[in-house]
Amino acid sequence: MKAKTIYVCQNCGATTSKWIGKCPSCGQWNTYQEEITATQKTTTSRITSTVKALKIEDIEIAETNRIDTKNQEFNRVLGGGIVPGSVVLIGGEPGIGKSTLSLQIALNIPQRTLYVSGEESASQIKLRADRLHHTTDSCLILCEVTVENIIPAIKEYNPGLVVIDSIQTLRTENVESSPGTITQIRECADLLIRHAKQYNVPVVLIGHINKEGNIAGPKILEHMVDTVLQFEGDSTHVYRVLRGIKNRFGTTSEVGIFEMLHDGLRQVENPSELLLHNHDENVSGVTISAAIEGMRPFMVEVQALVSTAAYGVPQRSSTGFDYKRLNMLLAVIERRAGFRLSTKDVFLNIAGGIKINDTAMDLSVLAAVLSSDLDIPIDYLTCFAGEVGLTGEIRPVSRIEQRIAEAEKLGFKRIFLSQSHKKNIANIKHSIEIVLVSKIEEVFRHLFAYAHKNQ
Numbered sequence: 108m109k110a111k112t113i114y115v116c117q118n119c120g121a122t123t124s125k126w127i128g129k130c131p132s133c134g135q136w137n138t139y140q141e142e143i144t145a146t147q148k149t150t151t152s153r154i155t156s157t158v159k160a161l162k163i164e165d166i167e168i169a170e171t172n173r174i175d176t177k178n179q180e181f182n183r184v185l186g187g188g189i190v191p192g193s194v195v196l197i198g199g200e201p202g203i204g205k206s207t208l209s210l211q212i213a214l215n216i217p218q219r220t221l222y223v224s225g226e227e228s229a230s231q232i233k234l235r236a237d238r239l240h241h242t243t244d245s246c247l248i249l250c251e252v253t254v255e256n257i258i259p260a261i262k263e264y265n266p267g268l269v270v271i272d273s274i275q276t277l278r279t280e281n282v283e284s285s286p287g288t289i290t291q292i293r294e295c296a297d298l299l300i301r302h303a304k305q306y307n308v309p310v311v312l313i314g315h316i317n318k319e320g321n322i323a324g325p326k327i328l329e330h331m332v333d334t335v336l337q338f339e340g341d342s343t344h345v346y347r348v349l350r351g352i353k354n355r356f357g358t359t360s361e362v363g364i365f366e367m368l369h370d371g372l373r374q375v376e377n378p379s380e381l382l383l384h385n386h387d388e389n390v391s392g393v394t395i396s397a398a399i400e401g402m403r404p405f406m407v408e409v410q411a412l413v414s415t416a417a418y419g420v421p422q423r424s425s426t427g428f429d430y431k432r433l434n435m436l437l438a439v440i441e442r443r444a445g446f447r448l449s450t451k452d453v454f455l456n457i458a459g460g461i462k463i464n465d466t467a468m469d470l471s472v473l474a475a476v477l478s479s480d481l482d483i484p485i486d487y488l489t490c491f492a493g494e495v496g497l498t499g500e501i502r503p504v505s506r507i508e509q510r511i512a513e514a515e516k517l518g519f520k521r522i523f524l525s526q527s528h529k530k531n532i533a534n535i536k537h538s539i540e541i542v543l544v545s546k547i548e549e550v551f552r553h554l555f556a557y558a559h560k561n562q
């Protein structure tokens with residue numbers, strides 16, 4: 108074996124013999140790092156005849172008994188529990204709660220689990236475990252970073268689930284680069300994945316997110332594992348969302364919602380509680396959106412603040428809502444409704460510190476901005492669900508029935524929807540007042556007519 112220096116793109120894994128600034132394969136800048144690989148002498152390949160292809164009708168489907176993690180939100184994102192032999196990657200920013208979530212699952216699952224930590228000492232883990240409520244005592248802790256020592260331990264203890272905290276701290280003797288480099292991560296993950304498949308032991312890998320917000324840095328890891336989950340939230344808030352990004356055994360349209368408490372993560376079964384800020388009186392710039400995240404509808408509060416820019420260049424800021432989309436909506440309001448927003452500061456915030464990817468939020472963002480700019484409050488029992496197009500048209504959104512039902516359940520009196528839903532609504536039984544709008548001007552007219560009535 109001969110050691111050789113190569114340059115590896117830390118984003119996509121492409122290699123070159125010389126350092127280059129921009130990766131020709133993924134287009135990222137400054138991602139090349141020097142790594143040492145041991146090149147094996149190539150031997151002439153042997154041709155063997157031991158592999159066999161199967162006829163499709165001869166293939167038997169093994170009944171996959173998913174492992175119940177005893178955590179409904181986690182099960183939901185996975186599609187009903189952990190599939191034996193599968194490898195799940197949980198990515199997230201430092202401090203978001205990846206270790207807490209994984210330890211909580213390891214402590215509550217009835218099967219024996221092996222929690223491998225390369226980041227914390229056994230006593231630190233014990234301290235954390237003491238904070239969490241747990242029902243079983245079948246969790247073993249191993250503080251180790253070398254894969255060559257971890258795999259024999261997995262064989263020896265034969266756990267029903269292995270947690271690796273984190274993949275970036277692991278190293279293998281097969282490669283000489285330092286831990287955290289793409290070659291080490293790829294090689295360590297490969298060894299663990301092969302073991303998981305061969306012995307049917309599921310593995311949860313924890314991965315850090317890089318500064319661009321990509322999961323675990325190297326994209327390559329996402330291709331290797333079966334399921335990729337992203338744990339997100341604002342660490343200054345208590346709510347956390349676990350989002351499926353890739354799932355070979357289920358849907359990616361589900362999200363799990365948690366609340367970080369002093370004694371661990373609580374499962375949030377009723378996400379509408381995120382908005383429960385009880386306002387005694389109506390305040391301007393606040394609206395409620397009937398949003399859907401994953402498969403679940405929930406009501407969420409949107410807050411906007413529009414004020415005259417005191418210091419030259421107007422500021423725009425958005426928390427929990429796509430910044431580019433906010434700018435698009437502001438441009439639509441300016442052009443189609445004649446509001447002068449280009450000289451004003453606009454701040455937008457989604458209550459609860461969670462990020463929502465639902466275009467149905469547009470209408471409530473628009474209404475919140477108008478309400479704040481005019482300083483006229485919108486009745487707190489009014490909610491919105493609609494997408495806003497570039498011409499100022501209000502477009503229909505998916506699963507309108509669920510949204511209406513959720514709004515009704517929570518006692519809302521009125522919901523604004525796109526005119527295009529007219530036909531579907533005729534078939535839906537509802538007691539809530541439905542206001543159908545097709546243009547931004549109509550929204551404006553309706554809202555401020557109501558506001559006057561209520562004042």
Ligand code: TYD
Nearest residue numbers: 201202203204205206207238368369370371
């Ligand atoms: P942690 O799981 O260590 O995050 P990660 O592994 O993603 O880096 O969680 C870190 C934060 O969570 C830390 O700031 C303390 C807080 N925390 C609680 O609020 N309650 C708890 O019960 C625990 C264990 C942690």
Ligand code: MG
Nearest residue numbers: 205206226272
């Ligand atoms: Mg951690």
